[in-house]
Amino acid sequence: MSTLELNLHPILPDAEEQMLRETVYAITSSYGQAYTRSLREEDRPPTELWDELAGKGYMGVNIPEEYGGGGLGMLALSAVGEELAAAGCPLLLIVVSPAIAGSILTKHGTEEQKERWLRGIGDGTTKLAFGITEPDAGTNSHNLSTSLKPSEDGGYLLTGQKTYISGVEDADAVLVVARGRNDDGSLGLPSLVIVDVDAPGFTRQEIPMAVKGADKQWTLFFENVEVEEERLIGGFNGGLGPIFDGLNPERIMGAAISTGVGRRALDQGAQYAREREVWGKPIATHQGVAHPLAESKIELELARLMTRKAASLYDAGAKGAGEASNMAKYAAAEAGISCVDNAIQAHGGNGFALEYGLTDMYWGVRVARTAPVSREMVLNYVAEHSLGLPKSY
Amino acid sequence: MKICVLVKEVPDAAVEKRMDSNSMRLDRSGEKNLNPFDTHAIEAAMQIKEGGAVDVEEVVAVTMGPESAVRALHKAVSLGADRSVHLTDDALADSDVSATGYALAQVLKSESPDLVLLGQQSDDGECYTIGAVVADHLEMPSLTQVIKIDTAADKLTCERQAEYGYDTVEVTLPAVISVGDAINEPRYPSLKAIMGAKKKQLDSKGTGDVEIDASKVGADGSRTRVLAINPPPAKQAGEIIEDEDTNETVEKIVAWLDERKLIA
Numbered sequence: 001m002s003t004l005e006l007n008l009h010p011i012l013p014d015a016e017e018q019m020l021r022e023t024v025y026a027i028t029s030s031y032g033q034a035y036t037r038s039l040r041e042e043d044r045p046p047t048e049l050w051d052e053l054a055g056k057g058y059m060g061v062n063i064p065e066e067y068g069g070g071g072l073g074m075l076a077l078s079a080v081g082e083e084l085a086a087a088g089c090p091l092l093l094i095v096v097s098p099a100i101a102g103s104i105l106t107k108h109g110t111e112e113q114k115e116r117w118l119r120g121i122g123d124g125t126t127k128l129a130f131g132i133t134e135p136d137a138g139t140n141s142h143n144l145s146t147s148l149k150p151s152e153d154g155g156y157l158l159t160g161q162k163t164y165i166s167g168v169e170d171a172d173a174v175l176v177v178a179r180g181r182n183d184d185g186s187l188g189l190p191s192l193v194i195v196d197v198d199a200p201g202f203t204r205q206e207i208p209m210a211v212k213g214a215d216k217q218w219t220l221f222f223e224n225v226e227v228e229e230e231r232l233i234g235g236f237n238g239g240l241g242p243i244f245d246g247l248n249p250e251r252i253m254g255a256a257i258s259t260g261v262g263r264r265a266l267d268q269g270a271q272y273a274r275e276r277e278v279w280g281k282p283i284a285t286h287q288g289v290a291h292p293l294a295e296s297k298i299e300l301e302l303a304r305l306m307t308r309k310a311a312s313l314y315d316a317g318a319k320g321a322g323e324a325s326n327m328a329k330y331a332a333a334e335a336g337i338s339c340v341d342n343a344i345q346a347h348g349g350n351g352f353a354l355e356y357g358l359t360d361m362y363w364g365v366r367v368a369r370t371a372p373v374s375r376e377m378v379l380n381y382v383a384e385h386s387l388g389l390p391k392s393y
Numbered sequence: 394m395k396i397c398v399l400v401k402e403v404p405d406a407a408v409e410k411r412m413d414s415n416s417m418r419l420d421r422s423g424e425k426n427l428n429p430f431d432t433h434a435i436e437a438a439m440q441i442k443e444g445g446a447v448d449v450e451e452v453v454a455v456t457m458g459p460e461s462a463v464r465a466l467h468k469a470v471s472l473g474a475d476r477s478v479h480l481t482d483d484a485l486a487d488s489d490v491s492a493t494g495y496a497l498a499q500v501l502k503s504e505s506p507d508l509v510l511l512g513q514q515s516d517d518g519e520c521y522t523i524g525a526v527v528a529d530h531l532e533m534p535s536l537t538q539v540i541k542i543d544t545a546a547d548k549l550t551c552e553r554q555a556e557y558g559y560d561t562v563e564v565t566l567p568a569v570i571s572v573g574d575a576i577n578e579p580r581y582p583s584l585k586a587i588m589g590a591k592k593k594q595l596d597s598k599g600t601g602d603v604e605i606d607a608s609k610v611g612a613d614g615s616r617t618r619v620l621a622i623n624p625p626p627a628k629q630a631g632e633i634i635e636d637e638d639t640n641e642t643v644e645k646i647v648a649w650l651d652e653r654k655l656i657a
Contacts, residue, residue: 015464019471019587022426025583057584070584 011308017079017238024058024083028280033088033357039214045170046214049089054124059094062249063102068122070299072303074099074249077306078256085260088357090364092130093167095257095372097121099249101128101175104192108234117194118344128194129171130246131162131220139377141177147374148191149357150182150236154285158193158201158225167215167257168204171197174220175246180237192239194231195361201225211363220231248314250372251325255307255332258368262300262332262339269343272350282348294340299335300314306331323386329368329380336365394566396452397506399527400431400472400589402465403517410517412473417619418487419517425461427468430512437542438510439473439571446544450638451475454498456495457485458562467590471582476594478504484600484607487613494526495502496610499603508549509569513538530551536562540589541577595617 013021031049038048053059062077063069070076081094097119099330105118120126137143146160156177168174173196180188195202202225207217234242270293273284283289310324340361344351369375383389404410405424413420435454442449454469454477456462461482466477480500488496490491502511509531514521521537528535540559553560554573563571580592600607608614632649636642 015467016587018592019468019582019590020584023581023587055583057583061584070588072588 008152009106011305013079016074019060020061021079021083022040023056024053024080025087027056027058027332028084028087028089031087031089033360035376036089036214037212037360040212045167046089046091047119047170050091050093050124050170053084054154057123059124060098060102061243062098063118064106065124067106068116069098069102069118074103074252074283074311075308075315077249078311080253081253082260082263082304082307082353085257085364086263087260090213090257090261092213092257093127093170095253096130096166096175097127097171098124099253100130100246101339104233104246104250107245110230112230113194113233115172120258126173127167127171128195129165129168130172130250131165132177132243133162133164135161135163135219136234139374144177144179144190145187146176146178147181147187148178148236151226155226156193156232158195158222158227160197160222162220162222163218164207165204165218165220168197168218168220169206169216173197175233176220176222177239177243185191189237190239190243191217192233193227194233194241195222195225195227199225201380206389209280209363211367212360247372248310248321248325251329252307252310252314254368254372255310255325255328256301258329258332258365259300259304259307261365262275262296262303262336264291265336265340265343265361265365266296266300267360268356269296269339269346272343273346288345296335296342299331299338303331314345323382326373326378330375331347333368333375336368338370340365352391362370394439394441394449394507395505396448396449396510397429397437397501397504398434398454398469398510399451399509399511399523400435400454400456400465400469401428401515401517402426402456402458402462403428403515406516412622414622417622421517425464427463427465428512428517430514430516431469432472432512433574433576434510434512434572435469435472435474436569436577439506440474440577441508441544445542446535447546448638450558453478453504453506453657454482455504457468457496457500463595468582470593470595471586471590472580474586474593475588476596477593479597480599480603481597482599482605484605485568485610487612487615488610490520490522491526492610492616493617494523494601495530496600496605497523498530499605500598501527503603505600509533509567511569512569512595513571513573521571528569531567531569532567534564534565535571536564537571538573539570540573542570542572542576552582558600584587 018162057070058080061070062074065071077099084091095166102121151157173194176193176195177190180191182188201223203221204218206210208221209217266390273289274282276283306328310328313321313323313324346356347356350356380392384391402425404421405426408423411420415428438452442452452474454466454474456466457480466479470477487494511524525535534549537556540554542551548563548565551562588652634642634645
């Protein structure tokens with residue numbers, strides 16, 4: 001798509017997008033927040049919800065039609081992510097599998113890799129997690145030390161550790177970022193490999209988290225895990241470009257989910273403020289209660305608009321997708337936090353009772369200020385790349 | 394068999410309904426959607442088509458309404474209808490139930506369906522009567538509140554919900570059946586169905602195309618006049634019986650009902 005056609009992207013959702021949103025919201029609402037909560041209590045993945053949405057084509061809306069997806073790009077997938085969250089079931093697996101792994105495979109996979117992996121991501125029957133973060137290389141990906149060493153039989157051996165990796169319990173494989181081990185023992189450029197979750201030498205440990213979402217967080221351990229050549233995307237030492245093509249979709253989805261949670265919290269906060277009477281009239285008649293909710297609403301709509309811009313730029317392959325994705329993630333995290341926090345405040349003590357479900361949402365939006373990229377790193381990016389200020393780190 | 398499903402565009406359920414005091418009609422501005430009760434009629438048609446007991450050639454969604462009603466038709470075909478017909482004409486504006494039923498019957502005559510299905514009510518007007526009016530014009534038998542349909546070649550066996558229980562009624566085709574919302578759980582459209590909706594045939598028809606007598610439709614052709622609109626009387630505050638001792642609570646409820654002669 002050319003940048004000329006970009007101008008034709010509507011700011012307002014078209015009839016199809018509206019029906020897509022309505023349908024995803026309706027299906028997800030029939031599960032709702034109670035379902036998400038039950039998953040953690042029963043220690044199981046959101047299989048029923050995922051399969052119902054995947055069965056109707058909603059989990060691979062961004063994947064090209066020729067590989068069984070909807071062919072509608074990140075604009076549509078971000079709509080799915082937002083509606084899932086707004087209906088009480090934010091899913092991180094939709095970030096890592098169709099958004100990150102799906103986008104990378106679409107742009108960089110070989111024909112065989114697309115047949116083997118992308119087709120399944122397109123119809124939602126294959127799920128890929130994504131592993132980049134390491135204990136000693138948080139934001140600084142130059143410090144990654146997970147290594148990929150050519151082995152004598154023509155394959156590779158993967159060794160290292162990853163942490164805060166989402167949804168591995170429900171994934172078929174993990175897309176792992178590693179660095180090529182050169183002959184002299186030094187580490188080279190990044191490589192991207194697909195590793196089955198049950199590969200020998202691959203173990204994992206759950207990280208207990210405050211976020212009570214549908215997906216778990218894991219630390220992954222790779223000890224000489226055998227990887228075949230066909231599992232490398234972009235080839236040995238050729239992972240850098242593919243990785244970057246996965247990071248913007250990740251930010252766009254992070255933004256979409258934050259705005260979805262924010263929408264839910266704000267709707268609930270506003271409804272409570274309309275109905276709750278303390279001094280003989282609804283508390284929303286007091287501007288001290290109404291104005292914070294109104295401010296959150298403005299922040300939310302601005303963030304939704306920026307998320308839409310970021311997704312449109314990404315889909316168009318246009319310049320500025322990186323900047324817009326960063327800004328959308330930043331704005332959406334702040335808006336999401338503001339919505340949930342102000343909804344809690346409007347609820348008084350009830351804001352903290354499990355019955356009202358707002359505490360379930362809090363850590364979900366709060367984590368978006370920190371991940372997938374921290375607020376501070378977004379500010380660094382904007383300072384340096386948008387404003388031409390000196391690099392600070 | 395050919396099935397026509399009558400559908401309607403109504404204000405979205407999330408929009409608070411209010412009367413326009415000037416036109417004395419429902420304010421239909423704002424977000425609109427396919428009448429949720431009609432989705433049960435489409436689903437019933439799809440279940441007959443997929444059930445295999447009879448051969449259904451096509452399911453046609455039919456509506457009367459302004460230009461925007463096209464969206465309701467797109468939704469209807471995304472839920473499974475094969476094509477749709479849109480009766481739209483300025484002459485039809487402000488038609489009452491009787492005039493609307495006449496106009497819809499004229500469209501249906503041009504389609505010659507074996508079965509006409511519709512939802513039990515619209516979510517805006519809530520008249521529950523359009524099926525009977527249409528059936529009268531088509532001179533077909535009509536059933537309301539149907540919650541189960543068994544299909545045979547030229548007749549249906551229907552179970553209908555009544556105040557006193559359930560009726561089982563055999564009806565010869567062609568017929569007009571309005572279905573209750575207990576009849577089924579409507580499916581959700583797939584992404585493919587949504588994206589394909591605009592590609593399905595949609596015929597737009599004016600009054601002249603289906604031989605509608607203009608003097609029988611619109612505000613002037615309607616046989617009812619709204620003289621005044623009034624808000625419903627305010628409900629009296631209810632009586633709350635605290636459940637401290639369940640036996641005692643039950644006794645209090647029984648006494649309350651007995652006092653009002655609500656139980657024998």
